[in-house]
Every structure is written in structure tokens, then in C-alpha cells.
Amino acid sequence: MAREFKLPDVGEGVAEGEIVSWLVSEGDAVTEDQPVAEVETDKAVVEVPSPVNGTVQKIHFEAGTVVPVGDVIVTFDVEGEAAEPADAEAETEPEAEAESESKSATSRAESRTFAPPSVRRLARELGVDLDAVEGTGPSGRVTEGDVRAAAEGEEPAAAEAETATEPAETTQTTAAPSTQPAATGSQEAAGRDRTLAAPATRGLARELGVDIDDVPAVEQRDGEAFVTAEAVQQYAEGGQAAQAEAPAAGAPRQYAEGGETTEPYRGIRRTIGKQMAESKYTAPHVTHHDTAPIDALVETRARLKERATEKDVKLTYMPFVMKAIVAALKEFPILNSELREEEEEIAIKQDYNVGIAVATDAGLMVPVVKHVDQKSILQVASEVNELAQKARDRSISREEMQGGTFTVTNFGAIGGEYATPIINYPETAIMGLGAIDERPVAEDGEVRAAMTLPLSLSIDHRVIDGAEAAAFTNQVMEYLTDPELLLLE
Amino acid sequence: MVVGDVSTGTEVAVVGAGPGGYVAAIRAGQLGLDVTLVEKDAYGGTCLNYGCIPSKAMITATDVAHSAGNAEEMGVYADPEVDVGEMVAWKDEVVEQLTGGVEQLCKANGVNLIEGRAEFAGNDKLRVVHGGDGQGSETITYEHCIVATGSKPIEVPGFEFDGEHVLNSRQALAMDDYPESMVVVGAGYIGMEISTVLAKLGVDVTVVEMLDEALVGYEDDLARPVTQHAEELGIDFEFGLAADSWAESGDGIVVTAADEDGETTDFETDKVLVAVGRQPVTDTLNLDAVGLEPNEDGRIETDDQARTDVENVFAIGDVAPGPMLAHKASKEGEVAAEVIAGEPAALDYQAVPAAVFTDPEIATVGLTADAAEAQGFEPAVGKFPFSASGRALTTGEGEGFVRVVADEDSGFILGAQIVGPEASELIAELALAIELGATLEDVAATIHTHPTLAEAVKEASEHALGHAIHTLNR
Ligand SMILES: Cc1cc2nc3c(=O)[nH]c(=O)nc-3n(C[C@H](O)[C@H](O)[C@H](O)COP(=O)(O)OP(=O)(O)OC[C@H]3O[C@@H](n4cnc5c(N)ncnc54)[C@H](O)[C@@H]3O)c2cc1C
Numbered sequence: 001m002a003r004e005f006k007l008p009d010v011g012e013g014v015a016e017g018e019i020v021s022w023l024v025s026e027g028d029a030v031t032e033d034q035p036v037a038e039v040e041t042d043k044a045v046v047e048v049p050s051p052v053n054g055t056v057q058k059i060h061f062e063a064g065t066v067v068p069v070g071d072v073i074v075t076f077d078v079e080g081e082a083a084e085p086a087d088a089e090a091e092t093e094p095e096a097e098a099e100s101e102s103k104s105a106t107s108r109a110e111s112r113t114f115a116p117p118s119v120r121r122l123a124r125e126l127g128v129d130l131d132a133v134e135g136t137g138p139s140g141r142v143t144e145g146d147v148r149a150a151a152e153g154e155e156p157a158a159a160e161a162e163t164a165t166e167p168a169e170t171t172q173t174t175a176a177p178s179t180q181p182a183a184t185g186s187q188e189a190a191g192r193d194r195t196l197a198a199p200a201t202r203g204l205a206r207e208l209g210v211d212i213d214d215v216p217a218v219e220q221r222d223g224e225a226f227v228t229a230e231a232v233q234q235y236a237e238g239g240q241a242a243q244a245e246a247p248a249a250g251a252p253r254q255y256a257e258g259g260e261t262t263e264p265y266r267g268i269r270r271t272i273g274k275q276m277a278e279s280k281y282t283a284p285h286v287t288h289h290d291t292a293p294i295d296a297l298v299e300t301r302a303r304l305k306e307r308a309t310e311k312d313v314k315l316t317y318m319p320f321v322m323k324a325i326v327a328a329l330k331e332f333p334i335l336n337s338e339l340r341e342e343e344e345e346i347a348i349k350q351d352y353n354v355g356i357a358v359a360t361d362a363g364l365m366v367p368v369v370k371h372v373d374q375k376s377i378l379q380v381a382s383e384v385n386e387l388a389q390k391a392r393d394r395s396i397s398r399e400e401m402q403g404g405t406f407t408v409t410n411f412g413a414i415g416g417e418y419a420t421p422i423i424n425y426p427e428t429a430i431m432g433l434g435a436i437d438e439r440p441v442a443e444d445g446e447v448r449a450a451m452t453l454p455l456s457l458s459i460d461h462r463v464i465d466g467a468e469a470a471a472f473t474n475q476v477m478e479y480l481t482d483p484e485l486l487l488l489e
Numbered sequence: 490m491v492v493g494d495v496s497t498g499t500e501v502a503v504v505g506a507g508p509g510g511y512v513a514a515i516r517a518g519q520l521g522l523d524v525t526l527v528e529k530d531a532y533g534g535t536c537l538n539y540g541c542i543p544s545k546a547m548i549t550a551t552d553v554a555h556s557a558g559n560a561e562e563m564g565v566y567a568d569p570e571v572d573v574g575e576m577v578a579w580k581d582e583v584v585e586q587l588t589g590g591v592e593q594l595c596k597a598n599g600v601n602l603i604e605g606r607a608e609f610a611g612n613d614k615l616r617v618v619h620g621g622d623g624q625g626s627e628t629i630t631y632e633h634c635i636v637a638t639g640s641k642p643i644e645v646p647g648f649e650f651d652g653e654h655v656l657n658s659r660q661a662l663a664m665d666d667y668p669e670s671m672v673v674v675g676a677g678y679i680g681m682e683i684s685t686v687l688a689k690l691g692v693d694v695t696v697v698e699m700l701d702e703a704l705v706g707y708e709d710d711l712a713r714p715v716t717q718h719a720e721e722l723g724i725d726f727e728f729g730l731a732a733d734s735w736a737e738s739g740d741g742i743v744v745t746a747a748d749e750d751g752e753t754t755d756f757e758t759d760k761v762l763v764a765v766g767r768q769p770v771t772d773t774l775n776l777d778a779v780g781l782e783p784n785e786d787g788r789i790e791t792d793d794q795a796r797t798d799v800e801n802v803f804a805i806g807d808v809a810p811g812p813m814l815a816h817k818a819s820k821e822g823e824v825a826a827e828v829i830a831g832e833p834a835a836l837d838y839q840a841v842p843a844a845v846f847t848d849p850e851i852a853t854v855g856l857t858a859d860a861a862e863a864q865g866f867e868p869a870v871g872k873f874p875f876s877a878s879g880r881a882l883t884t885g886e887g888e889g890f891v892r893v894v895a896d897e898d899s900g901f902i903l904g905a906q907i908v909g910p911e912a913s914e915l916i917a918e919l920a921l922a923i924e925l926g927a928t929l930e931d932v933a934a935t936i937h938t939h940p941t942l943a944e945a946v947k948e949a950s951e952h953a954l955g956h957a958i959h960t961l962n963r
Contacts (some may be wrong), residue, residue, distance in 0.1 A: 112864075114899075114901050114924060114926030115926055116924060116925040117837075117838070117924050117925075120835075120837050121834070122835060124833035124834075124835060125833045137926070138900075138928055138931070139899035139900055139901060139928055140899060141901075142926075158546055179809075194915075198931055199930060199931050199933075199934030200900075200928055200930050200931050200934070202934070203930060203934065234956040345627070475858075
């Protein structure tokens, strides 16, 4: 018997996952718990195990597709039972149809997806699985725009669904895959004399009380404006009409002269992007710079390093810095906080959980070392190493990346002195570390070469003032310059 | 390599120059590939030389005469004199013009043409044996090969084609002198088309069919008007009889047919045409040498890119699975060439239209209402009779109807069946609708020229939507 397997909720609050790769192919025998696919969610890659013993009858999405949790990703043929006859399918399908009008076409998509030949070819060209694309054309027909949007990792249907509930502004950011020059899509009535559109589109326009000549057109046919059904829909909803339609034939789009390659903006990359934008556009950043002379720390660490090695721990400067920061946070708790605008309160955290930004092949990840205040330098060191490794080989769990109260980013590992780190929102401060190096330091009228650590502290100026930032940094520097003080902590 | 072999290298070798092969070769040439097309007989294959084109030429010519002689209703009294010899010569000219065109198009697209029979000599080589004595052979080394060897008529045991008494469709279409009477074995589309031609030329035709109806595979209400009209033309149908044997008798022959109980019936006639179907041609090719084997149906299995189990060998047209139709062969030819050129092509069509050029014509595309239901759709069916079509009546052909099958929910058009005048032309609009994923409303809201037969397509779509103007709604 055929058993449909839906993409499980692979992590708390995860709405969708990208199928990174299939570990089985159609026709393969699988045993219960055998991993069948690798799925990448916002932050981690997980293996999805088979729930049954059987054979893989059908794989519903190609690798690279972003699939909402709950969608059937694979159908198994369960051992011992015959494959379900086609008419059984016919029996169950009409039920699903009842759910919603536009869904009916796609719920039946197993037997057929409606799309013109040119769109089918485009889908092959772009490597898009047509059956997995939700059509936005009349009655759910898959359009060129749908395929392009799917190729860019943006499901237009999902965007459309949001259109219904969200105000127009949101519609624009989610629905427009950012490729469309803004000029074509103002909400102003286009007011043309003549518009080309399919009869069903005209019908839709009438139904929605929209003058088709007013709907902004992104496409042209024979030099005439051509309006699609989704453009009408969006215009009717007051959205930035037609934006969802990706650059279509005839729509002028500027490409780089020397050509370009594109890659999908999704998965971890998109998550990073969203978070960075949210942080940068929400929290007014101020970055404070200073440099700590750390000759003593260099010496201390060199000495302790051997002892650590004996205990199989690689001792870097990071644990010292983290300890110094935590000690300073205790004196300036406002930097260990979160602003909850809605509730109109600033939450000052009692935990000292320090996140460490780690560059991985897939992008930036921030594993969190919990309760740094309660752990020895050696413990912190070994935890940092372990988490960083897990982040790099992507075996890190969601929990290990949650609960941070303050973040450290060690861009200096690659080079440079100062930077303007972006706060790991909704935290309110982040410390960036420059490269530890010999630099000239003026002391008592003399310039000498000292080992120094440049520091860049970004703060959310809504919560923290510049004076506090400076005082906090001074405190951190004091601990770093005189590491013995950490013994008192 | 045998002595005297000339060896040529090519990127794409195409075997067979029918509508599958020559289209593949031209497309491959257009895409900048180095192509060699090998044909053992005539450019254009079965379709242009012995099938679609000659049969349609004869169908039209005999129809012109028949119509002219049967238009008293319109006040036309005529008894056209038919010179069969000239008619056949005209048909041959048409064929010549078209096959000559194919040859020219191939050359213009840089296709190397080689005459001879090709067979595999390993999985990167074809040996081409030239016709006649002492003309030797040559070897073609290829990177990709497209097999387009087509099909040939099936022979009924005991009825070996001799071109004199026992004919196949090709031989029947080549006759330039018609007998008084003929038995046609098989009431499939080829048998029915040629029977109609014969009857219109005044030949006394008896159709012997093993099954108990004509045009099996087509819905009853499509086949019925054709059988009825054929009977009016004087064609006798003998259903439930299988051709068994034949013998010469006096000037003519006697064809013996048996029913399922073995009871036999004799038919005295001049000649017998055997049209019981066609079988793929795989025996000219030495398929073994490339590691391929025909499946149970005698076809070479292919995937949705027309590729066989051997990576660089493709098979298209009648020799590959699917309906034996010229346009399906051509589509596969295009796709195979594009795939070889590295394009993202695939055989992903939704439907293959088919036409029967009888009187009246039948044409179908996509799903019937029953098939749609079996696939889980809830079919919305709209029908428009030609008796309500102004244009049909003005041509004197008010028989038949257009039926459109759509998905009730979404309105997507899933299929159509037409029987009546110009059905073969009318089906194109609906084939396009199906491929585009057009809805009933799209077709219904499109203005159709008045007065035309095509309006019936619009009216049928409106009927399915419940608002046809010129017929009562369901
Ligand atoms: C009477 C009749 C009427 C028809 N009417 C219609 C119609 O109205 N509409 C329609 O769609 N279809 C019609 N058909 C069917 C149509 O003719 C075929 O579907 C079509 O020709 C198939 O094309 P093809 O390229 O696969 O093969 P073919 O046209 O059969 O061509 C194959 C070619 O390969 C050559 N060949 C074979 N083996 C070798 C070899 N080893 N080396 C070199 N050359 C080789 C043959 O000589 C032949 O020329 C009709 C057929 C007949 C017989």
C-alpha cells in the first residue's frame, strides 16, 4: 500500500525546509529509520528518516526545492501490500479538492499539472519541478512567472496567501523577488488605452471590479501591454501589482554587461539576510572602538596552553575574552539585555550565554556557550571548540544556537583591526575582535611594540548609551590587560 | 571493415527519412550538429510516399467527384467523369513535390544524405549497404544515433501481399485502374479511409472485420455516423468474420472468412486489401549489435527524451512506443535532436491529436469523458451538433458534433471529440487549448469567425459552461 510521507516539523517553529539532497531514489528499498533525505532548515541540516519498511515509490520534490512542513515529499510502497490501484487515488482526490478552489488544481497535480509548453520548457531549463509549483494563473495554471519565482526560491502562491491577510507593505517585500525594477509597479492606475489579456483574465478583472487598462503590466506582447491574472489579482488587492511576476519576456531588465551568474537566495543565506536586515533597520547601531594592550594575556595563554593541551583542549584567546566580557557584563548588565518594544520593557538577562559567530561554508552561524559565568576557562574553551566544529560540519542542533544574551564575533581571525559588527538582534550588544598583533603603543612618552587586541563594540543605542559602551569596553580591556583579575571572577 | 568500405564520421546518424527521421535530421542541422540521414527507400517515409499524403490526395479527389455528383439538393446536376489514371498521376505529383521538398530542406540544413540500408555494427558504428549489386557499403561512425525506421503493414497468414490480388494500403493507393469489386480486411482507420475512396470511385466494397464494430477505440457516437455514411455509399460491413484464406477463381478471387465457430463465408471479388494494422520495423537494423532488443510489442523502449536503454541511441516514430502517427513521430524527432544538442527538451505533451479522414471525419485529442472520470476528474461535458451550425449547413454537411471535455472545478479543457466536416482541422484549436491549460471560459470568450465550423468549438465550450446560445443547455 502506498504511504505518503509529509515533511515533518524538523525543528521548533520551522515552517519550511529545503531538500538539500535525496539519500534514496525511486524504487529503492528502505528500512524504518533509514535516512531518506537531507533537509536544511533556517539554521541546521537534518536527516529525515523513513517511518516505514518499504520501497520508495515516488519522490515528489527535486533536491533544491523549498518545501513547506506538512507537504508530502515522498510516497512509500509499504512491504507486503500491493500498490494502490489508480482508482483509489481517484476516490481520495475529490475530497482534497473541496478544500479550496485554487488548491484543487494542484492537489490533483499528481496526475496533471496545467502549464503551457513554453512554461514546461522553461521549468526544465531552470530545473524547476513543475508539479511542485503552485500555479497562480487562471484556475491554478502554472505561469512563466510562477516558474521563475520558484527557481528563485520564492513561492508566489505563498506570497499570495500572505497578500490576503497582510497589509500592502508586507506584500511588496514578500511578493517581489526583488528583481523587478521598481518603476513598472507603482500602485497608480496605468490608464492605458489598450491592454492585452487572456479572456479569463478579463473575466477576473470584471469580477474584481478592476479596469484592466489600469493594471500595471510587466509583460509586453507585440509591443502592447500584456496583463496576467495574478497582476489583476494583486492590483485588486491594492498591492504593488504585477510585481510578483518575475521579469518576463519583454520586460526590460538590465543585466551586467559581462554577463552574470545567479545563485539561489535561500536557506541559511536568506535567514542570515533577513536577520541582518531586521537588526540593522531596527536597532540604531553605534560602534565603539578601542584597543587593549595584552602582553600579559599573551604570556598567560602561552603558559596555560601547554597544560590545556595535556588535557586535550586547544586553548585560544576566545575563552579569556568571553570571561572578560562576562565579568564586565556583570558590572554593566544593560549590555546583557533585550528590548521588547511591544511590551515596552527592557529585559536584563540573568544568564550569561555568549554566542560566537562562526563562519561556515554555508554562511554565518552563531552557536551559544551557555552560562559562561559558571564555567572554567578550560570548560569554555572545550565547548567553544566543540560547537564551532559542529557548526562547520552542520551537525549543530537548533537548541545549541538559541538562548544567547551577548555575542562575540572574531573577524580578526581572518584579519583586520576594526569593524562595525551588526548586533545579533534582539540582543543589544556585540563585541567584535580584531587581529591580535604587535602594534605601536605610546606609554610614558615612549612608543613601544606591544601585543594588542582591537575591540569593536556595537550597541543598540535605543537601550545603551555611548558612555555605557565606552565604560563597558574599558572594563573588558582592564580584564584583558591584566588577566589575573579574572581569577577573582 | 570490409574492403571498399568508405568510413565517415558524424555527430548524429539518423536511420530512416520518414516524418520522424527527416524532422530530427533537419532540427539537428539547425542546431549546428553534423548530421547524416540514411534512407533505404524514399525521402518522406511511409507518410509522404505511401501513407498520409497519397491517401489524403485520393480522399479529396474522390470526394470532389462524389460531392459534385451528389449536389442535386443544391440544384447542381452533374455526373463527373473521373479519369482514375490522371487522378493517380496528380496524387503522384503532389507526393513528388513534397518528397523533393524534404530532400531540399535536408540539404539546406546541412544534412548529409546517404541512400542505403543502415544496420548497427557496434555501438558507435553503422554499416550502410547500398542497393543494387556491387555498389558496396560504407561505415558511419556516430556519436549519437536516432532510429526512425517506422513501420510496415501486418500480414495476415495466408494473405501474402502480391500486389496483384492481395494488396496492402500502399499498393491499393498506387492502383491506377480500379477493379469492380474489392474486399477490405480490417475496419481500422486505414481500411475505412481507403474503403471510402474505393466506394466513391464506384468500386463495390465489402469490409470484413473480425471484431463487431468499425473504428474500434473510438467512442460509439463517433464511429456510428461514419459507418452509417459508409453504408449509404454502398459499403457492406461483415463483422465478426476473420479472413481465413483466398483462392483464384475465374477472373477474380474468392476470399474465405470464418466466424468464431469456424463457420465460413465466401466473398467473390476482384482483389483484397489487407489493412489490419502496422508493425514496427526493427529487423532491418541488426539491433543486437548495439545491445537493444524490441519489447513485447516489437517497439524499442524509450524514455521521455526519446532515449533508448543505450545512452547515445534514440528511437522515434512508429518504431518507438505510442500511437503510430506522423505528427507524433515528428515531435519525437525534434525532441531527440534537441536533447542531443544539449537543450532541455522532453516529450511532455499532454495529448496527441488523431484524425480519421473518413466521410465524415473523426478527430480526437486528450481525454474522453470516461477517461477523465477514471483519472479522478469530475468531467464537465459540452456538445454542439453541426446541425445547428450555420456554416455546416451551408456546406451541406450538417452531420456530427463537437464535444469538449473539461474539469468541472477548474474549467481546464481535458479533451475533445469531433465527428463531422473538417474535424481534422477543428481539433487543432482544442489541442492548443489542452497544451496551454486553457479553460472552457478562455475558449468560450474568444470571438470565433462567423460563419465557420470553428464556432461549434466555442459553442460546445459554452455548452459545458451552461450558456450556449445556439443549442439547449444541459
Ligand atoms: C495508408 C496510411 C495512411 C496514413 N495516414 C496517416 C494520417 O493521416 N495521419 C498520420 O498522422 N499518420 C498516418 N499514417 C501513419 C504514418 O504514415 C506513420 O505514423 C509515419 O509515417 C511514421 O513515421 P516514421 O518516421 O516513424 O516512419 P516511416 O514514415 O515509416 O519512415 C521510416 C523510413 O525508414 C526507412 N528505413 C527502415 N529501415 C531502414 C534501414 N535499416 N535503413 C535505412 N532506412 C530504413 C523506411 O524506408 C522508411 O522510409 C498513415 C499510414 C498509412 C500506411
